[in-house]
Amino acid sequence: MTSVAARIKDLFGPEIAGPGFAFLAVMLFFGIASPQFLSAATFGSVAFQLPELGLLTLAMLLPVLTGGLNLAITFTANIAGLTVAWVLQANGGVDAGLASFALGCILAIAVGATTGVVMGLVIAYTRAHPILVSLSMMIFVRGLGEFLTRGGDVSGFPAFLQPIGHGSILGIPIPLLIFIACVLIWHVLLTRMKLGFNTYMIGSNIEAARYSGVNTRKVIVLVYTLSGAMCSVAGIIMLARFNSVRVGHGESYLLITVLACFLGGVNPFGGFGRVIPVFVALVVLQLLSSGLNLMGANQHLATAVWGILLIAVMILRWLAAQLMIFNRRKG
Amino acid sequence: MRKLVQSHATEFALLAVLAAMCLVLSLATANFFSLGNAFDLLNTSSVNIIFAVGLLVVLIAGGIDISFAVAASVVQYGTALILGWMGGGGWISGLVIAGSLGISLGAFNAFLIHRFKIISIVATIATFNIYFGLLMFFTQGVSIYDLPEWLTDRIVLFEHEMPDGTWAEITLPVLVMAICVIATWVLITRTTTGRQLYAFGDNPEGARRFGINIGATQFIAFGWLGMMAGIAGLIQAHYAQEVVPNALYGRELDVLAAVVLGGARLGGGKGSVLGCVLGVLLIAITQNGLNLMGVSPFAFKMIIGAIILVAITLSNTSLERLLPFMRTQGTRR
Numbered sequence: 021m022t023s024v025a026a027r028i029k030d031l032f033g034p035e036i037a038g039p040g041f042a043f044l045a046v047m048l049f050f051g052i053a054s055p056q057f058l059s060a061a062t063f064g065s066v067a068f069q070l071p072e073l074g075l076l077t078l079a080m081l082l083p084v085l086t087g088g089l090n091l092a093i094t095f096t097a098n099i100a101g102l103t104v105a106w107v108l109q110a111n112g113g114v115d116a117g118l119a120s121f122a123l124g125c126i127l128a129i130a131v132g133a134t135t136g137v138v139m140g141l142v143i144a145y146t147r148a149h150p151i152l153v154s155l156s157m158m159i160f161v162r163g164l165g166e167f168l169t170r171g172g173d174v175s176g177f178p179a180f181l182q183p184i185g186h187g188s189i190l191g192i193p194i195p196l197l198i199f200i201a202c203v204l205i206w207h208v209l210l211t212r213m214k215l216g217f218n219t220y221m222i223g224s225n226i227e228a229a230r231y232s233g234v235n236t237r238k239v240i241v242l243v244y245t246l247s248g249a250m251c252s253v254a255g256i257i258m259l260a261r262f263n264s265v266r267v268g269h270g271e272s273y274l275l276i277t278v279l280a281c282f283l284g285g286v287n288p289f290g291g292f293g294r295v296i297p298v299f300v301a302l303v304v305l306q307l308l309s310s311g312l313n314l315m316g317a318n319q320h321l322a323t324a325v326w327g328i329l330l331i332a333v334m335i336l337r338w339l340a341a342q343l344m345i346f347n348r349r350k351g
Numbered sequence: 352m353r354k355l356v357q358s359h360a361t362e363f364a365l366l367a368v369l370a371a372m373c374l375v376l377s378l379a380t381a382n383f384f385s386l387g388n389a390f391d392l393l394n395t396s397s398v399n400i401i402f403a404v405g406l407l408v409v410l411i412a413g414g415i416d417i418s419f420a421v422a423a424s425v426v427q428y429g430t431a432l433i434l435g436w437m438g439g440g441g442w443i444s445g446l447v448i449a450g451s452l453g454i455s456l457g458a459f460n461a462f463l464i465h466r467f468k469i470i471s472i473v474a475t476i477a478t479f480n481i482y483f484g485l486l487m488f489f490t491q492g493v494s495i496y497d498l499p500e501w502l503t504d505r506i507v508l509f510e511h512e513m514p515d516g517t518w519a520e521i522t523l524p525v526l527v528m529a530i531c532v533i534a535t536w537v538l539i540t541r542t543t544t545g546r547q548l549y550a551f552g553d554n555p556e557g558a559r560r561f562g563i564n565i566g567a568t569q570f571i572a573f574g575w576l577g578m579m580a581g582i583a584g585l586i587q588a589h590y591a592q593e594v595v596p597n598a599l600y601g602r603e604l605d606v607l608a609a610v611v612l613g614g615a616r617l618g619g620g621k622g623s624v625l626g627c628v629l630g631v632l633l634i635a636i637t638q639n640g641l642n643l644m645g646v647s648p649f650a651f652k653m654i655i656g657a658i659i660l661v662a663i664t665l666s667n668t669s670l671e672r673l674l675p676f677m678r679t680q681g682t683r684r
Binding site for chain 2: 091138142146148149151152153155156157158159160161162163164166167170171271275276278279282288289317318320321322323324325326327328330331334335338
């Protein structure tokens, strides 16, 4: 029994406490406040909305764990979506085949990874601050997208893309399946692989990591490359969901991904944080937005409540730390 | 002289780049080197410079603020509503209302950061969402076009007729910008509070042990930015002659890029008003130059992004390697 508890604790870590508590609070509050809340429809809409924000949050998570930030995520996703759109259009638009879609996806991921490689190289070799590097990359990628599309929409895709955005297998939406697969990949990467271990090492103390023989530059470049590639996955899902691509789609998600990371217990200075609590935090955010929607509020109020929730969790964490200091003094 | 160059390496590098750019643009385009264009540049960059000097103070004190542009939108809207209730008002009351609304929003950030020990980027991302979400929720995204006349009237402080019959004008935003820049310069270089801000940003624990009041420092830094954001919000409403709730959304990151380009360090303890103004001007002049050279406006952001990326890459590596005497940081400014 204890070993099971230990395994669970091992899997989720202490970071789960904050988002787990928030999850229970949200379920309890809306369960009482609104009779329709605990229904399949609510969870269905959450399941369809979760992946867009979720995939971008995964892209944000890796750089945050190294103590950095990737502000280019949303526009990298846009440019990846545009790449797919152009490949499809070059191959007949509505009549394009599966092969051209596959080619588009590969090119899109290559484009996303390229932005990551450039950012990673600049950050690793010049030691410039990641906020500034990713910020200039964001301005560049957004400008590139605007330049190439003249600010307009790109649409007209083959019908087989529809199920990727809106279909479901065994009642589970396909975007959600893709998102859960990506969560698992990130979880395995961070807990079972050398790259994950080195990511945490760099986040807690980059000098110590370097002295203990970690090739910090390589790890940072890889982290940003993976982050860029994950943006591309988000971009492809967004293309399938909206059935069009426009530079600026999902722009408002940028700071919310950071919020979701911090809500999921990731340390802003890097080094600490896990994928599963971040996943729970994302579910909480979407449930909150669905619950408020049921009660007649709009998305903007939900955004404000997301901010309030983050502050509430931070204050609770501070209170818990104060309590621990108090108990230690007493004991 | 060498000492001056050493201690102000970023500012001199920026000045050199600016001078080179101006020279090239004057030769390449017909209109760049004219009084009219220079004044236009000043008029259009005023709001960003006011934002930038405010953000500079927070960066020097070791914090970061994402919420100021959205706070300025809240202030714009709030000020327009309060002025409506008051039935008019004037510049003095407008600036006082906007300034104090801004200070209170900044103080709320400082309160969260100081009282609950929340990291400034976390706190301000949260307040960014709160301010923007509530603003859009309560206003339903509706703009205000019915502003008092004194606010929408263009006030020309200096004008000069050009040979081709057009007028080169300096308008009120430039004067407000100049006052804000000078006030910030006095605050951070000529007062004890300024020294404390640098000390705190450079080494918070050291500053605390030295007896600097940490709480007061945070409130001054974020309050100052709040005040500047409030003033900038009012000036933006004056310049645009309308209040649009999401007009300033997204401006925070552009200003942040300009300020850091101007030599302020994310992490605190470093940065100057001159560098900060030059950073904003560099981006504004690039945009202006591209415009005059007939480059498509859709390409502006791309080119500016690439320039900042190249600038930080160079300023962090080869500049120090090419010019070894610049390696010593000199006085921390």
